[in-house]
Amino acid sequence: MFQIDRMGRKPIYEQIIEQTEMMIVSGALKPGDQLPSVRALAQMLSANPNTLQKAYADLEREGITTSAPGNGRFIGKDAKVRIQNRMMNLLADIEHLSAKLHAADIEKSLVMAAVDKGYARSLPRTAQSKKGLTT
Amino acid sequence: MFQIDRMGRKPIYEQIIEQTEMMIVSGALKPGDQLPSVRALAQMLSANPNTLQKAYADLEREGITTSAPGNGRFIGKDAKVRIQNRMMNLLADIEHLSAKLHAADIEKSLVMAAVDKGYARSLPRTAQSKKGLTT
DNA sequence: CAGGTGTACTAGAACGATTAATACACTCCT
């Protein structure tokens, strides 16, 4: 359910956040679904409960998940929309990178090709949404 | 000549590398131009010579600058081309981001618009190259 | 009540970035 890379610079808790978001956005996780408990996930990944707690706390703060002490942690109702809004920030990153490439006299067509390539990748196997595919 | 941000996550030495690259690519620094000495730059930025040394060592390793012990450090002959080649890696980043946005059902047109916006920014004031502007 | 859950707290190890203080070899200029 989760795959973490212990090499590489990205912290474990960021990987958990990212992967959870991707599973929600792809439909692998739907509102109401329960997430593994911090202890269970810690054992699955042979990591520390505190590390996972930190990841979960982030999702909690963003309103993506709902905590029910004594019960468990579940995907929030409008989780997908919240994540999509969060993703909009990536557009700013792309703009910044584009400006940098522009300054370096890299042809715009190469950038557009990179975007095309990204959008050419097939969506994850699970449940593509019935609308919104505008490619 | 250099502006560093001590807040924010990006290490100082990375900022120096990045800014130097941008100045070369924009023509503000041309082959043969001398860079500030590690000690001089350290004083200018009130940073540590070792930190700047680390940044300069990186540029050196990539063949972007040439060190002349006892003399100084200068911009290499084909510095701009080397940097451009380096920048090509950013295309992979853009592809990755695009794939993520695709998975989140973000419309491709929004991404393209971000690229346009990046390429709409006017180039730095100094010396635009006479060819290669293909936008 | 028992077990599993979320949450909080303190402490420490590990790592990278930065600072600090020297030291040495080289080149240029007087």
Next chain:
DNA sequence: AGGAGTGTATTAATCGTTCTAGTACACCTG
């Protein structure tokens, strides 16, 4: 020759973040 400025190397200490470790408490469900 000598001094000043250059690049380079080495070692140590500090600092913040990440991650681990251990413990504790409150809550809900059976």
